Every structure is written in C-alpha cells, then in structure tokens.
Amino acid sequence: MLRKNRLFTPGPTPLLPAAQTAMASFGLHHRTAEFRALLTRTLADLKEFIGTNHDVILLASSGTGAMEASVTNLTSPGDKVLVLTAGKFGERWRDLAIAYRSTLEVVTAPYGETFSLKEVGQKLTPDIRCVYVQATESSTGARHDIEGIAKLVRTRGEDSLLVVDAITGLGTTHLDIDLWGVDVIIGGSQKALMVPPGLAYLAISERAWQRMEATRSPRYYFDLRKERKAAAKGESAFTPATSLIAALGAALDFVRHTGHGDLVAGRVALIDNAEVCAEMTRAASQALGMKLFAPACPAAALTAISVPSGLDAGAIVKQFRDTFSAVVANGQGEMKGKLFRIAHIGYYDFLDTLGVIGALEHVLAAVTRRPVEYGAGLRAAQEVYRKKMSDAQVVGA
Numbered sequence: 001m002l003r004k005n006r007l008f009t010p011g012p013t014p015l016l017p018a019a020q021t022a023m024a025s026f027g028l029h030h031r032t033a034e035f036r037a038l039l040t041r042t043l044a045d046l047k048e049f050i051g052t053n054h055d056v057i058l059l060a061s062s063g064t065g066a067m068e069a070s071v072t073n074l075t076s077p078g079d080k081v082l083v084l085t086a087g088k089f090g091e092r093w094r095d096l097a098i099a100y101r102s103t104l105e106v107v108t109a110p111y112g113e114t115f116s117l118k119e120v121g122q123k124l125t126p127d128i129r130c131v132y133v134q135a136t137e138s139s140t141g142a143r144h145d146i147e148g149i150a151k152l153v154r155t156r157g158e159d160s161l162l163v164v165d166a167i168t169g170l171g172t173t174h175l176d177i178d179l180w181g182v183d184v185i186i187g188g189s190q191k192a193l194m195v196p197p198g199l200a201y202l203a204i205s206e207r208a209w210q211r212m213e214a215t216r217s218p219r220y221y222f223d224l225r226k227e228r229k230a231a232a233k234g235e236s237a238f239t240p241a242t243s244l245i246a247a248l249g250a251a252l253d254f255v256r257h258t259g260h261g262d263l264v265a266g267r268v269a270l271i272d273n274a275e276v277c278a279e280m281t282r283a284a285s286q287a288l289g290m291k292l293f294a295p296a297c298p299a300a301a302l303t304a305i306s307v308p309s310g311l312d313a314g315a316i317v318k319q320f321r322d323t324f325s326a327v328v329a330n331g332q333g334e335m336k337g338k339l340f341r342i343a344h345i346g347y348y349d350f351l352d353t354l355g356v357i358g359a360l361e362h363v364l365a366a367v368t369r370r371p372v373e374y375g376a377g378l379r380a381a382q383e384v385y386r387k388k389m390s391d392a393q394v395v396g397a
C-alpha cells in the first residue's frame, strides 16, 4: 500500500501547508518597510496567541536558545535559583543554571509525575532570583500546575521571577500568564505553531525587563534588551530568519481563521483540539491494555504510553515507521525503550488521531505476536469524540 510520511512527534510537528507556501515564496530583504510591517504584525499576533500584554521577542534559534537567554539575561553568577524538574527538559533548566554558575535549589518529581506544591512552597525563599519550570514536560507527557506554582511564587518569592518553558505548553494548555504573574514564557516554532524548527519566542514582564539592567552574566547574541529596542521598530538586532517569520505569520493567520477572525478564539480552539486528540489517545491506549506514563497529570501536547513488559519501545517505533511511514517518538534518556510518545500539538485532527490509533493496533499485533482485538482502541477513541461533541453542542445551545 501507499505510505505517506507523517510525524507524530512532539516537535517537529506536521507543517501547515499555508506556512510552507509563505516560506517558499518569501524573498524580501529585512531592512524594508514590507518586512518591518510583517514582523510588527507577527509580534502583535504572537501576543494574542500567548495571551499577554508583555513585549514579545522572536529569536533565530531553537527553543533552547530562549531558555539560555532567560538564564543569561535574568541572573548573575552566584544567584540563587530554583529549578523544578521532573524530566529531561527540567534537567535542561538545571544544566543551564549550572553552566551560568547559579546557586541551585531543586525540587524534583519522579518521571511521569508532577511536583508537590507544598515542597515548592518550602523551597521558595525570598532570596530565590528565578524559578524555572516546564508547562508540559515533553519527555514524560506530564502537565505541571503553572497557576498553582505562580501563586506560590507571587506570594512567597517577592522578587523571584517565574520563567516557564511552555514550548509544548503554548497551544495545548490554557494559560493566563499576565493574571497569574508569569514573568517569562517561552515557545518554539516547531511545536503548536506548525512551522519548521528555527524560531523561539518569549513574552517578558516589566519586572523581568528591569532585572536585566542589573544582571551580570555574559550575553551577546541573546541580549534581549537589544532585541526589544529593535523590535519596537519592526526589526531585529541581527539578520532575522525572514522566511520562517513569513511562515509564522501565515500560521498565526490560520489560527485566527480557525477562530472565525478572532485569534484568541482560534488559540482556544487549537487547545481544545489537542485536548480531544489527547483524550482519544489515552482512552484508546488503555482499551488496548497499555498503561499511561503520566496518568495523574496528562498533558494535551502528547501522550506517553508505557510499553508492555518484555517489549522495547524501539520495536514499536520501528514498526510504525516500517509499516506506515509514521514517526512516533521513543522515550528519552533513561526512559528510552520504556515508553513511546504520540503528539497532539499543532496540526492534528480527528482523522490523524484515528489513523494513528488504528495503526497502533496493527503495530501491537506485529510486535507482541499476540492477537489484538481490532477496533478496541478505535472504539474507545470514537466514544470520547462522540461525548466531547455532544457536550460541545450542549454548551453551544
């Protein structure tokens, strides 16, 4: 049979065709009125997508560049910081803080779980300069309680800045960052915004901009103050990734179109879409006898599924690829072989989700060499879909 290449990975995610077209036809120089207009409009749209009144900065880098910029711009060597970590991306915050010589406090949770707010509160002394956390931990499929953490930071931390890696959280989780008092939130182009890798973006609070004036960690390319000055004129400090910005503009237009002309409504629809795809996938996996890796706090960005004992997740990943040209993600680090991950972030719909679940039934039959009850996963997913749609009609009525 024909096989189409399909990504089900939590970054990069499937590309929006309109974004690809916008990229391919883009040839403007960046110091022109047309490009300034595009960048200005894209930054304004990003604010609505994030749901913030804070200034937004776009960087030509992968998401980690914006994480590093948060550390270098907001801390001086020796500053005490608090890292909340429950997976490979939390560990990236820890490694960045160590690289720039912060004094580290850490709250950990086991892989697949989230933090005890009590423990976070106990570690939040007023001398903590920054708190770093993920909105969703893409290595485990867990969602963290950003609202609860923000509340603690704002009441106990006084001058502490809260920095959230929402690279897979934006577009999959309802976040009200200005209301909650999140100081920096970070996103990446290759996740919910359906664009190739290469752009990172951050929304930054006034409190955080002020902090930057006094910090002493080295920075040059990622000096956010330079970018803020340039952005006010529709420019960037160095050559921007022009064609990716054209793609991003088209993706944000798509989100607005999804919301019938309202970008905020489009963002809500995109999040709700991921929630339904995730719930369908969770129900299907369980109906097929598999366990969720983060059952108590599952993210909508992706679903991490533990593999049945005696099986290597690599065999599932390989079977998906060989049979269906579909790419699902293995576990990372110590979780490699123990779980696989199916993404719902960005450009996935009902048919994509049913397709990957139907394929999963065949993949399981092949790798376990045991009979699978065909349709069991699909039926569970369809039941979720039916229920969600009838609930939505009741709300709309």
Ligand SMILES: *Cc1c(COP(=O)(O)O)cnc(C)c1O
Residues within 6 Å of the ligand: 010, 011, 062, 063, 064, 065, 089, 134, 136, 137, 138, 165, 167, 168, 188
């Ligand atoms: C994808 C991702 C990142 C960024 O990774 P890059 O490879 O630098 O783009 C960071 N945090 C989370 C939670 C992610 O999912």
